[in-house]
Structures are given as structure tokens and as C-alpha cells.
Amino acid sequence: MSATFNFTFDDIPNLEGKVAIVTGGNSGLGEVIGRELARKGCKVYIASRSQSRAEAAIARIKNSIGKDMNLLFLELDLETMKGAVAAAKFFMKRETRLDILVANAGLGGIKSELTPDGYERNFGHLGHFAFVTTLLPLIFKTADDNAESDVRIVLMSSKSYEQAYPIDFENVRATYRSSFAFFTLQEMLQRYARSKLANLYFMRELADLVKDRKNIYVNASHPGLVYTNIFDLSTSPLPWYMRFLGEFHAKWFGSSVNDGAKTALFLAADTRVIKEDIKGILMYPGPTNGFVYFSNIYIRKINELGMDVERRKQLWRFSEAALEKALEG
Numbered sequence: 440m441s442a443t444f445n446f447t448f449d450d451i452p453n454l455e456g457k458v459a460i461v462t463g464g465n466s467g468l469g470e471v472i473g474r475e476l477a478r479k480g481c482k483v484y485i486a487s488r489s490q491s492r493a494e495a496a497i498a499r500i501k502n503s504i505g506k507d508m509n510l511l512f513l514e515l516d517l518e519t520m521k522g523a524v525a526a527a528k529f530f531m532k533r534e535t536r537l538d539i540l541v542a543n544a545g546l547g548g549i550k551s552e553l554t555p556d557g558y559e560r561n562f563g564h565l566g567h568f569a570f571v572t573t574l575l576p577l578i579f580k581t582a583d584d585n586a587e588s589d590v591r592i593v594l595m596s597s598k599s600y601e602q603a604y605p606i607d608f609e610n611v612r613a614t615y616r617s618s619f620a621f622f623t624l625q626e627m628l629q630r631y632a633r634s635k636l637a638n639l640y641f642m643r644e645l646a647d648l649v650k651d652r653k654n655i656y657v658n659a660s661h662p663g664l665v666y667t668n669i670f671d672l673s674t675s676p677l678p679w680y681m682r683f684l685g686e687f688h689a690k691w692f693g694s695s696v697n698d699g700a701k702t703a704l705f706l707a708a709d710t711r712v713i714k715e716d717i718k719g720i721l722m723y724p725g726p727t728n729g730f731v732y733f734s735n736i737y738i739r740k741i742n743e744l745g746m747d748v749e750r751r752k753q754l755w756r757f758s759e760a761a762l763e764k765a766l767e768g
């Protein structure tokens with residue numbers, strides 16, 4: 440398998456007849472991913488917790504690539520697992536196939552609070568666990584009914600996972616607060632790193648789950664540093680000067696949102712994924728040579744913690760139990 444690829448949006452093949460969901464498709468990277476899939480004829484569901492933000496994104500996309508593009512809103516709030524399951528079930532009543540699922544939605548650096556399900560908001564992973572696993576029967580059906588075709592699942596992770604300590608499952612249920620800005624920053628970055636490690640574990644476990652299904656490709660992507668709404672740190676617990684530095688850093692040193700979307704789009708649609716049988720990997724943009732510019736994309740070796748099978752199985756069991764509890768309540 441060659442590990443580095445040149446990729447432009449022109450490499451995305453015709454996707455007519457295919458159906459995709461992009462979570463968090465109402466802004467930033469998700470909007471570009473939805474736009475480029477739709478441009479190639481895919482029917483794209485922009486999954487968002489806000490109908491007005493999703494419709495605004497759909498209007499922006501249609502204005503830029505054509506009014507006849509097939510883009511629809513899917514209501515999805517990942518904060519409650521019950522809500523995520525309901526969104527997946529609604530989708531399965533409406534569609535008979537799901538060819539591309541990009542689990543892109545994410546957050547970071549927001550105020551530390553518990554979700555209605557009782558987990559710390561910055562952890563993020565559980566909503567996608569509920570949504571994606573509920574959609575699996577339709578994903579399997581799509582793969583079985585279209586043996587000549589392929590099905591893709593892309594999880595959005597981040598290079599930040601490389602800084603993560605092992606996931607502490609008690610910590611996932613606890614908020615944090617510190618009177619010292621430095622410790623708040625450290626904890627905030629750790630929470631984000633662990634949420635992205637969780638996405639990586641989820642991807643690896645899903646890839647394992649579908650390993651006997653030849654035409655399902657599950658992978659994860661890191662977009663690079665990209666100045667998007669995720670750097671709106673107005674609700675973060677950080678003091679103003681740290682928020683300013685965070686935003687400044689992303690604004691001046693980040694790559695464009697178009698370039699940031701490329702790793703996920705490659706994994707979601709490029710035919711080289713099939714040709715090279717790319718499964719269970721994490722794709723990075725770069726190399727950057729110390730400067731931030733986009734040249735190509737490459738498969739990055741996942742570190743030891745990211746490859747830890749026992750920890751990833753532990754997360755799966757934890758997520759299953761959390762989902763069962765949420766559905767009981």
C-alpha cells in the first residue's frame with residue numbers, strides 16, 4: 440500500500456445514485472465535505488442539531504455549485520444518545536441505502552458541563568456511537584445489495600489524540616474547573632485529545648467488526664489545523680488572552696477549510712481506497728515542512744495507545760452500557 444497520495448476534489452468520482460450523511464454538515468469542514476459529495480451527484484443529508492443552520496449551509500452550497508443539487512436536512516443532536524438513535528431510525532425509514540457516512544461533528548474547548556445523559560460535554564463520542572451503530576444494519580444492507588459497489592464510514596479524529604492520556608471512564612462523567620488558567624488549558628486540551636482518541640478507537644473497532652465484509656471501508660481522518668467555528672472559544676473556561684492566542688494561532692497558521700476537508704473526502708469517495716484496500720487507517724494532511732500549506736495526504740502510523748486493543752474494547756463496552764442506560768431512561 441503506498442502511503443502518500445496527491446488528491447484534489449477532481450479525483451472524486453461520479454457519485455450519482457449514492458446516499459451520504461455528513462454529521463455537523465452545517466459548518467466548517469462538514470459543509471465542504473457535503474458540498475463536494477453533492478457536486479459529484481451524491482444525495483447528501485446535512486445532519487445538524489439546527490434546522491436553520493443546516494438550511495443556511497444548504498443554501499450556500501447550492502449557490503456555489505448549483506440549485507439542483509440533492510441536499511437535505513437531517514435533524515441530529517448528538518448530545519443525547521436517545522436523540523441520536525431516533526435520528527438514525529428516522530433516516531432508515533426514509534432511505535433504503537447509505538453509501539457514505541462521515542461522522543464529522545465535533546466540539547472542543549467548550550464550558551465543562553454534563554449532557555442530559557450525564558457525560559461531560561467535551562467527550563463527545565457517545566452520540567456518534569449511538570448514531571453510527573444504529574445505522575449499521577442499513578450500511579450492511581447497502582453493502583450486500585450492491586456487491587459491485589462500496590460503502591464508506593469516515594470518523595473525524597485529530598492529531599491531538601497523540602497527546603492523549605488513556606481514557607479514564609470516571610473522568611468522562613465529571614466536569615472540571617480550576618482557578619489556574621494553565622491547568623484549565625491543560626485539562627481542556629486533554630479532554631479534546633481523549634475525545635479524538637475515542638473516535639480513533641471507535642473507528643478501529645468498527646473496522647474490525649466489518650472485516651469480513653469486503654466492500655465496507657472504515658477509516659479516520661485528521662484535517663490539519665483549520666480555522667473554523669471550533670475555534671470560537673467564547674464559551675470556554677479559558678481567560679481572554681488564551682482564547683485570543685488559540686484563535687490567532689488557527690487563523691494565521693491554519694490551512695484553508697477546502698484543504699482541511701481533503702483527508703475525509705479521499706476516504707469517503709476516492710477509488711484508490713478500494714484499489715489499495717485502505718481500511719482501519721488514520722489519514723493526515725501534509726507534510727508541511729514546518730509551514731502550513733497543503734501538498735498531499737498520507738497514512739500516518741497510529742501510536743501505541745491508539746492501537747491498544749484492550750482499551751478500545753473497553754470503550755466499546757462502556758459505550759454499549761451507556762447506550763443501554765440512555766435508552767432505558
Ligand SMILES: NC(=O)c1ccc[n+]([C@@H]2O[C@H](COP(=O)([O-])OP(=O)(O)OC[C@H]3O[C@@H](n4cnc5c(N)ncnc54)[C@H](OP(=O)(O)O)[C@@H]3O)[C@@H](O)[C@H]2O)c1
Nearest residue numbers: 463466467468516517518543544545597664665667668669
Ligand atoms: N478545525 C480544526 O483545526 C480541526 C482539527 C482536528 C480535528 N477537527 C475535527 O473536525 C470536525 C469538524 O470540525 P470543524 O473544524 O469543521 O468545526 P465546526 O465548524 O465547529 O464544525 C463542527 C460541527 O459539529 C457540529 N456539532 C457539534 N456538537 C454537535 C451536537 N451535539 N450535535 C450535532 N452536531 C454537533 C457543529 O454544529 P453547530 O453548528 O450546531 O455547533 C458543527 O456543525 C470536528 O470533529 C473537529 O474535532 C477539526
